[in-house]
Amino acid sequence: MIHHLITLFMFPRLFTATVVVAVAVVVIVSAPCAVSVANVPISTCRSYCGNITVDYPFALRPGCGHAGFRDLLFCINSVLMLHVPSGSYRVLDIDYAYRGLTIHDPAMSDCYSLSLSHGANGFVVEPWRAPYLEPDRDNVFMLLHCHADSPLFQGFPNKHLPCRNVSGMSCEDYYRCPAWDGMLAGEGTAPECCAVEFGAIRAINLTHLQCEGYSSAYSLAPLRALGPGAWAYGIRLSYSLPTDNQGFCGACRATGGVCGHNEGSGADLCLCGNWNSTSNCDSAVGSFAPVIKPKLLSTSLPWGLLFSWWYGYQLFGGL
Numbered sequence: 001m002i003h004h005l006i007t008l009f010m011f012p013r014l015f016t017a018t019v020v021v022a023v024a025v026v027v028i029v030s031a032p033c034a035v036s037v038a039n040v041p042i043s044t045c046r047s048y049c050g051n052i053t054v055d056y057p058f059a060l061r062p063g064c065g066h067a068g069f070r071d072l073l074f075c076i077n078s079v080l081m082l083h084v085p086s087g088s089y090r091v092l093d094i095d096y097a098y099r100g101l102t103i104h105d106p107a108m109s110d111c112y113s114l115s116l117s118h119g120a121n122g123f124v125v126e127p128w129r130a131p132y133l134e135p136d137r138d139n140v141f142m143l144l145h146c147h148a149d150s151p152l153f154q155g156f157p158n159k160h161l162p163c164r165n166v167s168g169m170s171c172e173d174y175y176r177c178p179a180w181d182g183m184l185a186g187e188g189t190a191p192e193c194c195a196v197e198f199g200a201i202r203a204i205n206l207t208h209l210q211c212e213g214y215s216s217a218y219s220l221a222p223l224r225a226l227g228p229g230a231w232a233y234g235i236r237l238s239y240s241l242p243t244d245n246q247g248f249c250g251a252c253r254a255t256g257g258v259c260g261h262n263e264g265s266g267a268d269l270c271l272c273g274n275w276n277s278t279s280n281c282d283s284a285v286g287s288f289a290p291v292i293k294p295k296l297l298s299t300s301l302p303w304g305l306l307f308s309w310w311y312g313y314q315l316f317g318g319l
Contacts, residue, residue, distance in 0.1 A: 040273050040281075044258045049075035052094055056249050056259045057132075057241060065259070066241060067266035068132035086124035086205070092234065100136065101237040102218075109144060109215040110233040111177035116145055116213040122204030123216075123235055135198035136236040138219045140166035142174055143194045143204075145212035152194055152201075152209055162201070163194035167219040169231060171195045174215065177228045248279075255281035 045064035046055045058073055059065030073091065074081045080091040082103050089103035107120035122141075125133055135141075146152055152162065163171065171193035174180070183192070198204065206214060217228075218236035245268060249259040252270035257280060260271045272281040 040256060040258045040271055044271065045260060047075075049073075049080040050078040052080050052091060054080070054094070055096065057239065058094065059260075063260045063263050063269075063271075065261065066132070066245065066268070067261040068129060068241070069239070070261070070263075070266075072129075072133075084123070084125045084129070086121040089123075089235065099239050101239065102234050103237060104234045105216070107213075108233070109142075109179065109213050111174075111228050111231065112179055114144065114179045114213065120206060120213050122206045122209075122211075122214055123198075124203045124205050130202075132241070133237055133239050135216075136218060136238045137197060137199060138167040139198065139236045140169045140195050140217055141198060141204050142171055142215040142217075143196065143206070143209060143211045144214055145192060146194060147210035150210040152196075152211075162196055163191060164196070166195055166197045169195065169217055169219065169228075173228045251280045252277075257281040 045059055045061060046053065047060050048054065049060070054060050054073060054075075056064075057066035058069050060073060060075055062070075072082060072084075074083060082089045082091050082101070087105070089105050091101060091103050093102040095101070105120065105123075107115055107117070109115045123135065143152065171191065174193055174195070201209075204214065206212075215233065216235045217231040217233050220232065220236075248268050248270075252259050255270070255272075257270040257272045257277070260269045260276075261267060262269050262276075268278065270277040270280050277283060
């Protein structure tokens with residue numbers, strides 16, 4: 001090795017070429033450890049259940065999506081289900097452009113069948129999840145056969161409040177459905193049907209409200225269905241993300257990452273392959289990234305010098 005170094009100093013051009021090639025070799029050997037992890041397949045967290053795409057902020061895998069929607073969706077025999085304290089509901093559609101979901105409760109009444117039993121629970125979400133997920137303001141809940149002592153009617157005169165028209169849909173219209181044929185609507189001590197929006201009572205808990213059943217319909221503005229037979233029956237949900245999350249997932253994906261969260265703290269994480277970042281895959285600030293160890297440089301440098309000496313000697317050996 002000493003003989004090779006003496007040879008380098010005897011031939012300046014050979015020495016210069018050796019140094020240049022050595023540096024290039026070290027850079028090439030070291031570079032993959034710094035940049036190869038920032039190209040994570042989107043399929044790491046995006047998945048499918050039947051014909052429905054499950055993508056951010058939702059997820060089926062732990063650590064994926066936003067923490068506000070963890071343990072919410074489950075794929076069972078290619079059927080996407082949403083689970084909250086009031087029960088499990090089939091997901092019919094996820095609209096990412098308008099941030100909405102449509103779900104169906106088989107125990108719910110519609111225009112052609114009244115389901116008055118203890119099988120229906122309504123719709124209730126966990127208090128911690130409520131800021132992220134709630135029924136759309138254009139969704140009407142029609143509570144059926146509620147007891148006169150129901151909290152719905154306490155403190156309201158004439159037993160008709162807070163029952164009202166919601167987005168052009170009301171119990172007066174609902175009474176025209178075939179399901180009500182032969183029944184006397186609204187003749188008891190309490191109305192047979194009370195239409196409310198979710199925001200008025202914050203939870204459709206049929207047991208607490210002392211109601212025997214419910215129906216739910218929604219309107220997709222600006223379209224207004226003519227008559228209860230043309231209403232869209234189901235529960236239309238709106239989802240939202242906190243202000244400090246806005247732009248996070250876009251920045252993460254733009255740098256080759258996948259959007260997820262810390263399973264312990266719930267904080268946003270950009271999944272970058274072998275490491276996770278709290279911002280994006282181009283930034284190591286606040287991230288958990290592997291450090292390039294000095295051992296790598298100490299190993300590659302001698303081999304780089306040896307290779308560059310051989311290459312330079314072949315090129316300028318005749319000098």
